[in-house]
Amino acid sequence: MLKKIKSDTSTVFFLDKNIVKKVYSKKNFKKLEHEIYFLNKLYKYNIVPKLLKIDYKNRSIYLENIGERINSKNAPRDWKEQLIKILDIFKNERIQHRDLKIDEILVCKSKIKIIDFAESKVINSEISNNLSTKSRFSDDRHIIEFVDFFLNALLQCYFLITRTEYNINNVLMSVL
Numbered sequence: 463m464l465k466k467i468k469s470d471t472s473t474v475f476f477l478d479k480n481i482v483k484k485v486y487s488k489k490n491f492k493k494l495e496h497e498i499y500f501l502n503k504l505y506k507y508n509i510v511p512k513l514l515k516i517d518y519k520n521r522s523i524y525l526e527n528i529g530e531r532i533n534s535k536n537a538p539r540d541w542k543e544q545l546i547k548i549l550d551i552f553k554n555e556r557i558q559h560r561d562l563k564i565d566e567i568l569v570c571k572s573k574i575k576i577i578d579f580a581e582s583k584v585i586n587s588e589i590s591n592n593l594s595t596k597s598r599f600s601d602d603r604h605i606i607e608f609v610d611f612f613l614n615a616l617l618q619c620y621f622l623i624t625r626t627e628y629n630i631n632n633v634l635m636s637v638l
């Protein structure tokens with residue numbers, strides 16, 4: 463069966479040939495245009511997936527598959543530098559992503575790229591006029607500390623589990 467990830471806003475299907483299809487739900491149709499705008503604007507920086515095809519009729523976009531969510535195994539050594547550069551590009555382009563979390567940071571061959579611009583905004587621009595003012599994060603820079611914390615927590619869990627020979631009781635004993 464085709465692998466898929468469903469959220470309130472969309473369903474992401476993993477197709478053959480490294481292609482991802484993102485289908486927006488009916489009530490979120492406007493976000494599709496939004497996403498297209500930012501993917502086009504940022505493509506020249508090589509920090510977002512390539513937009514391969516747009517199918518407005520079926521509320522879908524086809525994207526290049528840009529890897530897996532960042533984790534302690536695939537995180538490149540220079541993940542922080544890469545993320546800081548990406549945030550600088552956002553700043554220069556006056557873009558706020560506004561929904562940056564682990565799910566939006568993907569890694570392929572040590573290269574970090576960002577997805578999901580459905581909630582993004584260009585500061586003082588009409589592209590953002592139809593956006594609700596609420597966003598999960600008002601400052602994209604929170605993500606550096608967040609990833610740092612997440613990767614460390616993963617490493618700690620991994621260390622605990624391997625040190626205790628996968629015995630979950632031992633792991634709990636050493637945490638509690």
Ligand SMILES: Nc1ncnc2c1ncn2[C@@H]1O[C@H](COP(=O)(O)OP(=O)(O)OP(=O)(O)O)[C@@H](O)[C@H]1O
Binds near residue numbers: 526566
């Ligand atoms: N281009 C891509 N390459 C690889 N995986 C992807 C790609 N786009 C999406 N994914 C996977 O699908 C998941 C959901 O994608 P995305 O965040 O774009 O959708 P969403 O969360 O439904 O969007 P929204 O925030 O608008 O609800 C991502 O966390 C990622 O695992």
Ligand SMILES: [Mg+2]
Binds near residue numbers: 565578
């Ligand atoms: Mg998302």
